[in-house]
Amino acid sequence: MIRFLATVLGLLALAVGTVAVAARYLTISAHPGLVLAAAAPYLAVAAPVAVLLLVAGRRWLLTLLAVALTAASVWVYAPRYLPAQQPQQAVADVRVLTTNLGMGQADPAALVALSRDAADVVAVQEMTQSAADGLTAAGMDAVFPHRVILPAPLASGIGLWSRHPIVQSGRIDGYALPMLGTRIRIPGVAVDTTVLSVHLAAPWPQPIDQWLRDIAAFPATLDELGRAAGAGAVIVAGDFNATADMAPFRELLQQGYGDAAAEAGAGLARTYPGRGRWPPVIGIDHVLVKHATAVSARTVTVPGADHRGLLATVAVPVDMTAS
Structure with a gap:
């Protein structure tokens, strides 16, 4: 028996x-x-x-x-x-924090304090006008003197702050939610670094169709970013609403990108849900890198937000001809 x-x-x-x-x-x-x-x-x-x-x-x-x-x-x-092999050439470390503000509900002072100590570039999603105002009042602009922000109601707002000069920026449309592309001039790096703050449509609980359209179209955007960047590094940070176990997400990596959490040996890097007493169960926030290497990655608590933030240190080659 x-x-x-x-x-x-x-x-x-x-x-x-x-x-x-x-x-x-x-x-x-x-x-x-x-x-x-x-x-x-x-x-x-x-x-x-x-x-x-x-x-x-x-x-x-x-x-x-x-x-x-x-x-x-x-x-x-x-x-x-298992962390990937560390880069052998000279690099500049860039600390990138991406966080979904939960329709603007993240605590501004807590996010500024976290960013001040941990990040060089901060990409945010679901940034309302009140969230943008709160971050400015809490000192975000003083810590990160360069910014491009597109605040909007509910989940549509997006933004990016940087310690380093933003020399070019533009809104990327054609998706359910806008994206924000920038070129950032990192001291000592020969070619400006492209940084994108992204938020793909949520597939749940609403119909999945818009997410399917977004994630199917995104490889073309990544390919275009890579070609426009030339030898320069590309960093794509945000809420992908997809885990690394979803085949459509892994197709994004076919454009020569690496998933920072995987490169750094950070495991599942679970970020959602970020509220409540229980730990997150899935990792839907990501940092993708091209012509650069993620050397560390970890999730961080952002009080008031419904996601945990993802913090990655990206080693950007100083001399792109050697990468």
Whole structure:
């Protein structure tokens, strides 16, 4: 009876583990696929559980399948906890903080204090006019003398503050929410760095269609940014409303970009939800880098916001010809 029960439970765990791997490669077209992909890291725990149960049930062929599935999961997730090789050439470290202000509800003084101590560039999303005014009153402009902001009601506002001069900026339209592109002149770096603050449409609880359109169009924008930047570094920071386990997100990396959290070995870098007593469960805020390397990344609490912020240190090569 024990062997039979272990076998049944082992088969169930094996099925769940298989779904976890398959969900990462789904063509997402509706909410069920989206939820499965977001839950993949948690569902993947079923694979080693299947190994134990099937061993207890003495189902050796099925055990081998469960071991292979476990190995596949380790192959997927272990690299996220292993930092990439550090750059060998001369670099300038740029600390980038991205945070969704929760429709302007983030505490301005707390965000300014966090940014003052931790960041050189701050990209914000869901910035209302009152949030922008509150940040200015709390001293954000004094700490970061260069800014481009587009405050707007509810979730539509976006902005970027920098310690270094912003020499060019522009609004990027064609998406559900506006994006903000800038060129930042970092002292000692030969080519100006492109920095983009981005907010893709939310896929939940509203219909998923606008998110699908946004994330399908975004690779072209990333490609255009990369070509316009030439040899210069590109940093794309914001709320992607997508986890690294979603196939459409990973397609963004095909344009030569790296995910800062993965490069820095920061694991799942979970940022949402950021309110309440429980820790976040999914990582939907990201920093992408091109012609640069993320050397550290971590999530940070932003009081009042419904996301945790993501703070990444990006090593930007000083001499781009050597990158």
